[in-house]
Amino acid sequence: MATEETEVAKTENAKIGFIGGVSENNYLEMPELLNPENLGKEIRTEGAIHAIRNMGKVAFIVLRKRDGIIQCVADASDGAVDPGTLEEADTVIAGGVLEKNEKAPGGAEVHLTGIRVLSRPAEAMPVPIARAKMRVSLETNLNLRPVTLRNERERARFKIQEGITRGFRDYLYSQGFTEVHTPKISSKGAEGGANIFKLDYFHHPAVLAQSPQFWKQIMVGVFDRVFETGPVFRAEKHNTKRHLNEYTSLDFEMGYIDSFYDICAMETGVLQYIMKLLQESYAEPLALLGITELPKTDENPYVRFDDAKRLVSAKYSRAIRNPYDLEPEEEALIGRYFKEEYGADFVFVTHYPSKKRPFYAMDDPENPKFTLSFDCLFRGLEITTGGQRIHDYNELLAKIERKGMEPDGMDGYLMAFRHGMPPHGGLGIGLERLTMQLLGVDNVRETTLFPRDMTRLEP
């Protein structure tokens, strides 16, 4: 890609040039390489050598490009390119003629007329990244993340993850939400509890945000509807398949709600939009992963927490052990129940016990032992926690006292309420968990580029 230099002036021996923006280059990307109109044309394309298969008379040089792979053919009979001079993981500019080949991925290949090596690896790949399935352990995969991510299936997961975040934002923009960026370092955690990372901030004790909860609520007083997509940090000592100590949270918060069902409805709208966007714009990565059917989002059922417990206990003959929280197995059974009975992939489980919800959750006036809150389960795994929040200043103070908490470090948060807040609520969606369930993978680390868990701080 060349830049446009429209003028080069000499001022007192100083060279001054001008850049007018991105100009077209002559390198073809995948959509153009697979466009039948370009068959027979001389083309150039850049990429990394994903695999070399030398068959003697011809050698197949598979290039990995940002949006797919293209097969190139070095024909020994014309001698234009000597495959013996190439190595896997070289990055190159390939020149050649685009030809039809039904057996090539995408139905087209480049008959090479020349190749220029831009860079060369120092060592061969430690794992067979060009195979459809690498067949390495999760541990090895994560240890070698900078190269295992170059595998096509690995890439596809994160391309789809991009689509999820993008769909989340675009839908909320369309619904009048404003995007915000709130601080990750503060003097107090929003969610309470012990799972807080602490740090020294210029000799003051500080913590990393467990969620943007305080900030997004404050911002409801400013913009009514806000969202944020960013990292959150939880020092939880859970080394399970579904826990990360740093993850990306898709958060929104909205004012002037009638009830927390408005939040469930907005999440349903978000999910419907995401699935539509994936279907329309992320068809290749979905196909690559063999995902032919996206989850059902047209209507999502909701059920009370205590009812859900009873339903699955009865149907699957499982005793209720913990009346205050859902055990992972219970979540899985609720997912199964609603799939079997209603064909549903998402379920809102509502009215969680107050005991297990943070201080800012609004209690149900009909029975204050429960809250006007919910979790959203996706195929039996919690991906969202949300609900209506207390908006009255005095009620909030009373709840803080009732929970035995100290309001120190909450001055800014409380200030918003002291000076008036509309009825509001919101939610946080775990991006990696949503991706994990959508793709049907087993461990949330597989849908995290560089996971952070209790024992993993690198790469």
Add this chain to the structure above:
Amino acid sequence: MATEETEVAKTENAKIGFIGGVSENNYLEMPELLNPENLGKEIRTEGAIHAIRNMGKVAFIVLRKRDGIIQCVADASDGAVDPGTLEEADTVIAGGVLEKNEKAPGGAEVHLTGIRVLSRPAEAMPVPIARAKMRVSLETNLNLRPVTLRNERERARFKIQEGITRGFRDYLYSQGFTEVHTPKISSKGAEGGANIFKLDYFHHPAVLAQSPQFWKQIMVGVFDRVFETGPVFRAEKHNTKRHLNEYTSLDFEMGYIDSFYDICAMETGVLQYIMKLLQESYAEPLALLGITELPKTDENPYVRFDDAKRLVSAKYSRAIRNPYDLEPEEEALIGRYFKEEYGADFVFVTHYPSKKRPFYAMDDPENPKFTLSFDCLFRGLEITTGGQRIHDYNELLAKIERKGMEPDGMDGYLMAFRHGMPPHGGLGIGLERLTMQLLGVDNVRETTLFPRDMTRLEP
């Protein structure tokens, strides 16, 4: 806003409902309130009481809505609404008839027929947020951030900031970039130096990311072109008008470049797109802030670091004191020079001395004392640092050694290079600084929702 309940089933005494998405409500938002077609109609709208002006016969109740303000009128002669029952900062649902009034903001007002109070503040506002300009000190503004942000001009700044981030992403999507989410907690900082926040990570020493540098470079090996918009953390002991200890960095990194000018060209494309988006979709907040002209982005000049120094030294008779870096005053003069000579708002200053650039910067083969890197100055302030990076593994190792650094904790980063990387480069744009210069405000804290500096950890 009501949710659609399409069915309520009873299963073993459990109530199950269904939510089909966001349904239309009857509350009008600003575009509908200001639509002449709705004049004369009975309408409902929700909002916070921004100001009450009781003139006796009539009282003006100004509602603050998420996308603007609307004037409502309580007419004493019809007695429908008693303004004496209302307080500033009440949140309400107002009902009435939409009438034309040239004197009202937007040219329309609601003749109230009823009002319902949803919530009431515990205390009156500490500052006059309904005035166009609050006339409070920056210190007071920041201390009272949860309420000062409710001022219309304050809101407008962050609405425009949303447009910048949105434009950055949307343009890069269109250029084949993939969005990534990389870890903010790691074992080693990418930028080196002393300005690193440290924390204890399950009894291991860890640091907060100064930039996504290592990760975005690694991801060039995966997706060729990547971007990230997220927080970065710098423990810099600079308490100036342009420093923050936590800020939002707009980062991209791209492979297969011919030179670092390709990065400048991509940034120019980004800036052109952002300005177009602001003009088309953010006209109201721009008008509110009196911004009639957006910066010129059609052609951005570039000039070498040493040439730039000489140019401004000669023109403004200022001695060159530090040959290795630009002093803030020099940056301002470079901005002034290119505005005066070329009408330019953005300038790329290129070829910074190697001494002042991080180890990953590629040295200029023509003179290794300088790097193939640049800063972008916007109206005389650095908003971007970027450049071409070393892509060869052995060169990278040699540079690390030459800089006297230890490669410990860089295993993952180096792995990407050991197994092949294309020629590449990228940049990071400081979102708050870009917003600050665009809006012509004096202190970067004014374009940060909740700034973090050496002495400010709250709100």
